[in-house]
Amino acid sequence: MKLEILGSYGGNANFYKLTSFLIDDFLALDAGCLTTALNLDRQYQVTDIVISHSHMDHTGSLPYLIDNQFGLTESPLRIWSSPFVLDALRQHIFNDVIWPDFTKLPNESQPCMTLEPMSPLETIHIRHLRITPIPVNHIVPCCAFLVESTLSGAAILYTADTTNTDQIWEIANQKENLKGVIVDCSFPNNMTDLAIASGHMTPQLLAKDLKKLKRPCKIMIYHLKPSFDGKMTQELDDLGLELDYDIQGKVFEFTST
Numbered sequence: 001m002k003l004e005i006l007g008s009y010g011g012n013a014n015f016y017k018l019t020s021f022l023i024d025d026f027l028a029l030d031a032g033c034l035t036t037a038l039n040l041d042r043q044y045q046v047t048d049i050v051i052s053h054s055h056m057d058h059t060g061s062l063p064y065l066i067d068n069q070f071g072l073t074e075s076p077l078r079i080w081s082s083p084f085v086l087d088a089l090r091q092h093i094f095n096d097v098i099w100p101d102f103t104k105l106p107n108e109s110q111p112c113m114t115l116e117p118m119s120p121l122e123t124i125h126i127r128h129l130r131i132t133p134i135p136v137n138h139i140v141p142c143c144a145f146l147v148e149s150t151l152s153g154a155a156i157l158y159t160a161d162t163t164n165t166d167q168i169w170e171i172a173n174q175k176e177n178l179k180g181v182i183v184d185c186s187f188p189n190n191m192t193d194l195a196i197a198s199g200h201m202t203p204q205l206l207a208k209d210l211k212k213l214k215r216p217c218k219i220m221i222y223h224l225k226p227s228f229d230g231k232m233t234q235e236l237d238d239l240g241l242e243l244d245y246d247i248q249g250k251v252f253e254f255t256s257t
């Protein structure tokens, strides 16, 4: 399973791209920066996007991606998420005011984009990937995703935006082939109250949750706020754990062995 970190931040500035991960070139987890991170040819290869929640830092590049793909791809772009998120996209983005409703273009019977509902803990199959949404603890309904490849046998977990939570770790501990975890860490330790109120982690909150993970695997940190980057990376180093927070632009290959 090839995991490409297109954008790994919870804020936007010149170097800092918003959250998007690409798996095996065709499936994106969240859509913060798909159009700024990928050239046009690679954008045409994206056939499926799984969205964790409705916040703009995870959905903001959808309008531009479908606009670039329009008329140039063979099958419709499929956007997968909970009914809550799909309704939000319909009402607040693809509403013919902020952006055209591409689920009706070029016509309703053969649209260039479809909205595909997912239910918590129900696994969907897209080509050789199995994706299971697991609810987490954010300020709007939000799901983590467990992604398993039937080709490589490897599994990864993307927590999406969350503060301390339990179910994802219980499920992760049952997965023998779990090789990587991408986990939220958004604010420095002196902003713990804000982190909890907004459904995010600080380095100390993160350390608490990582104790629940009983499997050895690569830990990748995402969603650092650019304004606190230096302070937070120091605090993450101080935890003395093996964490990779410098992941944007990197490509990881996960196998079951």
Ligand SMILES: [Zn+2]
Pocket (backbone or CB within 6 Å): 010, 019, 055, 057, 058, 161, 223
């Ligand atoms: Zn976010």
Ligand SMILES: [Zn+2]
Pocket (backbone or CB within 6 Å): 053, 055, 138, 161
């Ligand atoms: Zn969020």
